[in-house]
Amino acid sequence: xxxxxxxxxxxxxxxxxxxxxxxxxxxxxxxxxxxxxxxxxxxxxxxxxxxxxxxxxxxxxxxxxxxxxxxxxxxxxxxxxxxxxxxxxxxxxxxxxxxxxxxxxxxxxxxxxxxxxxxxxxxxxxxxxxxxxxxxxxxxxxxxxxxxxxxxxxxxxxxxxxxxxxxxxxxxxxxxxxxxxxxxxxxxxxxxxxxxxxxxxxxxxxxxxxxxxxxxxxxxxxxxxx
Amino acid sequence: xxxxxxxxxxxxxxxxxxxxxxxxxxxxxxxxxxxxxxxxxxxxxxxxxxxxxxxxxxxxxxxxxxxxxxxxxxxxxxxxxxxxxxxxxxxxxxxxxxxxxxxxxxxxxxxxxxxxxxxxxxxxxxxxxxxxxxxxxxxxxxxxxxxxxxxxxxxxxxxxxxxxxxxxxxxxxxxxxxxx
Numbered sequence: 001x002x003x004x005x006x007x008x009x010x011x012x013x014x015x016x017x018x019x020x021x022x023x024x025x026x027x028x029x030x031x032x033x034x035x036x037x038x039x040x041x042x043x044x045x046x047x048x049x050x051x052x053x054x055x056x057x058x059x060x061x062x063x064x065x066x067x068x069x070x071x072x073x074x075x076x077x078x079x080x081x082x083x084x085x086x087x088x089x090x091x092x093x094x095x096x097x098x099x100x101x102x103x104x105x106x107x108x109x110x111x112x113x114x115x116x117x118x119x120x121x122x123x124x125x126x127x128x129x130x131x132x133x134x135x136x137x138x139x140x141x142x143x144x145x146x147x148x149x150x151x152x153x154x155x156x157x158x159x160x161x162x163x164x165x166x167x168x169x170x171x172x173x174x175x176x177x178x179x180x181x182x183x184x185x186x187x188x189x190x191x192x193x194x195x196x197x198x199x200x201x202x203x204x205x206x207x208x209x210x211x212x213x214x215x216x217x218x219x220x221x222x223x224x225x226x
Numbered sequence: 227x228x229x230x231x232x233x234x235x236x237x238x239x240x241x242x243x244x245x246x247x248x249x250x251x252x253x254x255x256x257x258x259x260x261x262x263x264x265x266x267x268x269x270x271x272x273x274x275x276x277x278x279x280x281x282x283x284x285x286x287x288x289x290x291x292x293x294x295x296x297x298x299x300x301x302x303x304x305x306x307x308x309x310x311x312x313x314x315x316x317x318x319x320x321x322x323x324x325x326x327x328x329x330x331x332x333x334x335x336x337x338x339x340x341x342x343x344x345x346x347x348x349x350x351x352x353x354x355x356x357x358x359x360x361x362x363x364x365x366x367x368x369x370x371x372x373x374x375x376x377x378x379x380x381x382x383x384x385x386x387x388x389x390x391x392x393x394x395x396x397x398x399x400x401x402x403x404x405x406x
Contacts, residue, residue: 042401050369053370055264056260057263059259063263064252064259
């Protein structure tokens with residue numbers, strides 16, 4: 001075996017990807033050839049450096065906010081036969097769901113921040129109106145619930161229009177899940193009315209809203225039964 | 227940025243995320259974003275594109291979660307998904323622009339070099355990023371991720387022999403660029 005043949009097989013040698021006979025021939029050559037031994041050593045050194053690279057690298061900017069906005073907008077990434085990625089959004093449903101979620105998330109912040117502000121201004125004699133519980137946050141709560149209800153109605157209408165193309169089993173599961181979420185939403189709304197100062201309830205309520213919108217959105221995107 | 231949940235925690239988070247629980251999915255994201263981004267960065271050779279691809283991977287992961295049955299670790303499933311996303315990425319981008327942006331990108335994101343070897347890791351990351359596209363992808367999958375030629379060939383749609391040629395070329399170029 002000459003140097004050129006051995007150089008061509010060094011990758012296979014270090015990858016343990018050579019038949020026994022060939023491996024022995026390459027190793028015999030290496031014993032007597034300083035040049036090829038140097039090449040082998042450099043290759044192994046490179047692989048050792050590569051092996052020491054970190055498995056994880058933190059991105060300079062956190063991609064999560066972008067991911068959340070794309071998920072909540074109901075984006076679907078499809079790949080065509082050429083492997084080209086395409087993004088599309090189910091129009092009305094995506095717009096409604098996104099509006100609900102964005103408002104709902106801002107609601108949580110607003111409710112919490114608003115309460116803290118309210119508690120501060122309540123002792124301020126120049127702002128007596130703040131002490132009676134009418135805060136920007138409570139107004140926003142009413143607004144988000146209206147938007148949520150509208151989005152829910154829109155998606156339910158879309159589901160109604162698709163009923164004929166979904167299997168009865170799928171519909172039964174969806175309806176059962178909607179009942180459970182609706183019950184939870186109703187209980188949390190009642191609890192929030194009894195305890196408007198509760199900090200956890202708005203979070204739970206938003207999660208329930210999100211689950212309901214997400215379930216509806218997913219089911220309106222299901223492929224028709226064959 | 228990364229908190230790695232145990233296997234039980236991970237499965238619990240996956241099950242919750244499969245039920246539409248976004249905070250659970252965020253916990254999975256936090257534990258794996260570094261792995262995914264490193265893979266995207268090395269395969270794409272460009273930080274801005276790698277960030278976009280990382281977003282694509284997690285949006286796609288959210289959509290595909292119902293198909294995850296727990297037969298492998300979540301990170302294994304996610305890595306495979308990330309490779310698919312990167313390999314199917316066909317957005318038109320000027321090679322020249324990518325190359326010009328490269329040094330700044332890697333200065334910003336490359337991890338610090340180990341003590342006693344100043345610049346070593348950064349030099350290597352830069353050299354990998356400078357490889358021709360196909361050679362870089364095969365090199366990253368084989369030598370960094372530890373995939374076999376057969377698996378790479380299946381995913382990329384090239385012959386095993388072509389895959390080996392790309393790897394040979396990548397290693398030769400890296401030795402040339404990095405010197406003795």
